[in-house]
Amino acid sequence: MSVNECGTGPVNDSDTATHRQEPFENFFRREYRSVLAIATALTRKRTDAEELTMEAFESALRLWDRNDLRNPSAWVRTVVSNKAVSRYRRAVTEAKALVQIAASGDKQSTIDTDSIEVWTAVRRLPARQAQAIVLFHVAGYSRLEIANLLGVGEETVKTHLDRGRARLAKALEVPE
């Protein structure tokens, strides 16, 4: 995966051909759960994660017909992770949580309590660290792929991962 593959702009013939051959609906059904997993890890509430995921796919759809997406899978993952960690988004999410205070807690979740604690701690990390950890452990990207997705160097991603894990170890009282 190269840096350009997740961006927008002119595409080469082979990308265009691949892109045009697949209906958006197929792309959505194939990628939805993977993208939702990233959003769920980075946001507190299930409904927010689902909303964020749909927003990312809606953004992709707006570009789909113009064939402006070189790598739609990477693009939609980047967008959802960026949206999830943005301070603006966090403020909105917090606001909605307060408005819906009576419904605090995700009663529909079946995630193990320990795992909930882990993702809660991840969401408290600095944004880039949280993003790197989720893209590595949940989305399964390599450090180089994350570097390309986030537009930073591979060493920078390693630094974010190391620092994030060190903070998590301390927060979760896990022996390093």
Add this chain to the structure above:
Amino acid sequence: MKRTVEVLEQAAADLRSEVDRRAIPSPPTRHQAKEKAISPQRPWLAGLIAFALVLGLGGLTALRILDRSSPRSEQEILGPTPTPVPNGTKPSLTSDRAPAVVPFDSGPLAPRDGHSVVWTGSEVIVWGGATALAGETLADGAAYDPVEETWRPIAPAPLAARRDHHVAWTGQEMLVVGGIGHLDGAAYNPASDTWRQIPDTSVRTTSPATNTSQYTSSVWTGERLVLWNVVDDQLAAYSSRTDEWELLPAVGLELAAGVLRWNGHHLYIFGVEGFLPEIDQLKLARLDSDAWSLVSTLQIVHPVPMLSAWIGDRFVAWNDEGVAFESDPTDPIWIRSEPIPISGCEGVGDPLELVDSALIFGWCGSDAYYDTAVARWQAVELPGLGSGDHSVWTGSEVIHWGDATDAGGVGSWRLVFSESN
């Protein structure tokens, strides 16, 4: 570290398992996607207001966020004459296609430098400055309505003509403070087209050595206008609610130049200790309750304090070669980031800071904006020597009323972030 990795892998497996049990909804339709793109984020409005009120941050804090999030929301609450801005749909700088530069009528005011430009929610107000050739200071102003594309003169200010003054929009009034040779100020209410005087500031906004304002900086925090004279190391904050100035603690770093920044929670300064070529340290300090603390020091070639911006979850600092670093203030480590595409430019103007983005002026036709959707710097070509001081963000476009041009006109343009078809 292995143990932590195992914990994360287990948590990720749990998460994937949970997500795999969820039903896949119907994909968005093209109609829905387009509707979402052109409708303001209305459901967030109530949440944002509740958020600010519950946390006791005050209405203005919420409105500051809304100021960048939705022009209609902002106008309904803030604007003296609520009027939607065309294409007013973007929460922040992001564009499915290259934004377009559109010139507009520069209006009745003479070309000038050192003036101020403020966005009220429905109008752009240009005031003060000095004529480009004669350097004669000015005290006139006018307001531009981007919907009607019309100008109106504003009432004469109870202030002497001046340049390089500090301004802020409070939600109801435009504050004008200081300027070269001045300590007084006034507040203009566009709803009534009236001015009122405000108390003088004790912070000098002029450098006696150079008779310029280059060593002063100001920032609006959502509640107060903060002024800082870097060389005197004096800070004060004006609140229109109390109509009083309050002295703030000195930074105490003996800086030669600096700039104030606000991240929505804390007051920060970026500063350098000198201008010599060997100076390669940019300092970042934060005001916590009643004292400043040095957060971090960035090693960067040719540091310039003003070349810094808060982009939503981290600070970015860069130099005129486009070399950029970023740092989350909760983790005081600067990490080299994607270069900003302004390399090769002779100079760089003050950025236009938004809530979660920034527009950077490279001054050589190679400018950049931070696209919030893809979290990348995108190149854009802007005319002339633009500056954040002379630009405003309306919620859907940047409006710039700049310095006098070589041809004797005004560099006035709009940078429109249009929607996809």
